[in-house]
Amino acid sequence: MAALDPIKVMITNFEEEKTKARDGSMTFEVQNSPTDESLGSHTVTLTSTIYIDSSDFRLVDSSVYYGLAPSKAVGIKYHGGNLFCDEVVKNGDKIVELKCHIDNSEGRKKPISFITWVASDAIPCEVRVYGHIFTVKEPTDRWEEEISPDSELIHAKALVDPSVREVVDKKYVNKWHSNCALQFERIGYFVVDTDTKFDSESNTGDLVFNRTVSLKEEVFKKELTAEEIAAMNQRKAKAKKANAEKEERMKIDPMDFFKLAAEFKGKYSQYNEKTGVPTHLADGTELTKSAIKKLAKELDKHRKQQAKYKAANK
Incomplete structure (x- = not known):
């Protein structure tokens, strides 16, 4: 699990819930692959302070939003209980911390979604998210204006689960071969970048990931103008004519x-x-x-x- 843009969450009743847990443990075993047990497993430990991605929290809730919001509960992945947001701590307009409590009672309302999280010992990393270069499916002659400002987003203060230490280390990084690939749950597939200098033993050094595949197709945001549509249709007609001429020639x-x-x-x-x-x-x-x-x-x-x-x- 990972949080690209982390928000700190303080679980106010953590110690109380920990005593209720089986064997007093908040550690859970997670398969490395949900479909292939042969790839092994790792453990994640819920702590009194966790971090969630900012995309999983909104100040204003809506009927079509399934993430966390004030006075609303969501499920905690792997723990199974509900995380209820009681208070939002802000510094100006910036959200600094969420104060929440866990509801693990038998009669609790079943949440409609479960959010991922990383514990207090999460490893800082840089995550580079690459998307579509253009804001339209077919660039026009004005392609410079159609370059997406979001084609590369760098999350310099991301956090990733410490279990990556088992598979990521600078000694394995090679610029001539494909490096270790991982899936960050609910975010996408990532590969270790050659800028990585991370030492898994000392837990120091830069750790850099590049997104290779998103988990869902991103929607193009820009609407085409009449001029752009005309130019696109002209290119299509020209290509169609060229293909027809090629067929006749053959x-x-x-x-x-x-x-x-x-x-x-x-x-x-x-x-x-x-x-x-x-x-x-x-x-x-x-x-x-x-x-x-x-x-x-x-x-x-x-x-x-x-x-x-x-x-x-x-």
């Missing part, structure tokens, strides 16, 4: 290539009976040997392209 028999191909049509008057290569220009002028040789290469190129086209469209 249908031309090599013997008729210089008679029917658009760029050669009408240029020549006589052709070699065996190869179809032109021997005379339209005005009757005989072609030089070098010109005929050049045209023969052009015909050979057409034959090869036609063979590939036919093989691909069987």
